[in-house]
Every structure is written in C-alpha cells, then in structure tokens.
Amino acid sequence: MKLKGYAAVITGANQGLGEAIAGAFVRHGADIFICARDRYKLESVCKKLRSVARKGQKITCAVADVSKEKDVKKMIKAAILKLGGIDILVNNAGIYGPKGAVEKVDAAEWVQAVQVNLSGVFYTCKHILAHMKKKGHGKIINLSGGGATAPMPFLSAYAASKAGVVRLTETLALECKDFGIDVNSVAPGALNTRLLEEVLAAGPKAVGDEFYAKALEQKKKGGVPLEVGAELCAFLASSESDGITGKLISAVWDPWKDLPRHLKDLQGTDLYTLRRIVPEDRGRSWGKK
DSSP, X not given: OTTTTOEEEEESOSSHHHHHHHHHHHHTTOEEEEEESOHHXXXXXXXXXXXXXXXXXXXXXXXXXXXXXXXXXXXXXXXXXXXXXXXXXXXXXXXXXXXSOTTTSOHHHHHHHHIIIIXXXXXXXXXXXXXXXXXXXXXXXXXXXXXXXXXXXXXXXXHHHHHHHHHHXXXXXXXXXXXXXXXXXXXXXXXXXXXXXXXXXXXXXXXXXXXXXXXXXXXXXOOSOHHHHHHHHHHHHSGGGTTOOSOEEETTTSOGGGGGGGHHHHHHSOTTSOOOOOGGGGTOOTTOO
C-alpha cells in the first residue's frame, strides 16, 4: 500500500504495460485516472480495475489523444476535478510509428509518432506542472526504453522521439528541483506487447533482418514480464524514491530497489543519464587540445 492516499494519471492505459502499471498502482492503494484513445478497451480495463480496487478507491477514465494538446488539457482538468488533485503522472502512451528506411517512410506518419511519443509527454507535463508546483510535490514517470539508448535502424521516429523524452525528463528534473517534484524515465525491457506484434507483422524488409530476428527470439522466449516495469513505476511514484530525479532507470538491469541507499551518488553524478562520449572516456588521447 505504498501509494495509498496518492492520486495518479496514467496515459495509454487500455492495454499492455499501461494496463499493468494501472493494476500495480491500484494494488498499492492509489486512486487513478487512466486515458487512451480506444473507448471500448479503456472502459473494459477501468471496469476490471474497479473490480479489484479497495473500498473508497477512486478509479476513473476518459478518452484522450495525447498528441492533441486540447485533449490533454481537458483530460488533466477532469482528472484534478475527479481525484481532488494529482500527485503522480505516468506518461506511457506511445507508438512505433512508420517502419522502414528514412527516405521511404511516410513523413506524416513519422511526425505523428513524434507527436504521440514526445509532444504527448510535453503536453501532459505542461498542463500538470503548475498544479504540482502549487502542491509542493509530485512524481512524473516517462516511459522511454531502448529507443533512447541505442540507434534503431528502420524505426527512426520511435528512436528519435524516445531519446527526446529522456532529455526532456532530465531538463524538467532541473526545472522542478526546487518544487519537490521528481521526474524520471523508465526502460521497461523487451516486452511482448502489441508493439512486438507490429514488428513481426511488418516483416524483415521493413524493420531489418537483425531486428526482426531479435523480435522472433523475444516472442519465443516470452519477453520481460510487464509486472517488472510496473513495479519500478510504483517505486518511482512512491515516497521510497524521494530525491531520485532526472534519471533513466532500467527495470531489468538496474538495482532500482536499492537506489535510495545511493541517493548521494545519484544526486551528485551523471549516473543513469544520457551523455556524449569523448575519446578520453574510451582511453584515447587524440581528443585533447
């Protein structure tokens, strides 16, 4: 019950990881407001969550497209009204976007992917931060993933937008450091969700032989359980993680349960951040002036 008494907004919560995060938050006692574009799936998940919620827990939802600022502004306003305030924001909504070489993909689809993955995070943060600053506390968790830490040939919109999410996270963490608001990114691991199915359906010609082969292997092995990333989000949403901010944390590879013990190191270094590598970092001297 680490989230009892907290109110959370979770985007893209009508399936996959978003649904798992919503479920974890409910189990930990939070009141939640979930949104997504598909009304039928959203209302079905909302009904399911209400069936397992404790007496008095508020579980509500609304259809919203995070790529549209008007939708986001209306959604945040409704969430504050229905929950009586917001303590936690989880930006989970995301899409792969067009698959293929840059010169061949549809430009409108590429821009739309960036709108959903990056602008959607910007819109929700823009319209919730004044509320959180007034309250003097808040937790913002942005789903990023492997697209931020390594090139992803033939998925350029996804890779570029997710890298942008991490740098936006780091920037907001600094902007919010005097307001009791922690802002972090999460890499949930290789998940067997609709995104994986999209890659398999697209085939090796669209996503490349190497990425397609990895997707097939992931499908066969089962991928990382959704609950792993969901529990990391619950940790970052709770008071256990107070002071941890501006970081990209892997649900699979990082010892996130122990991070509070290393708070001084986290706050005083660039651990778990994206940074430019210079020759000296790799034992080369030719970069010196």
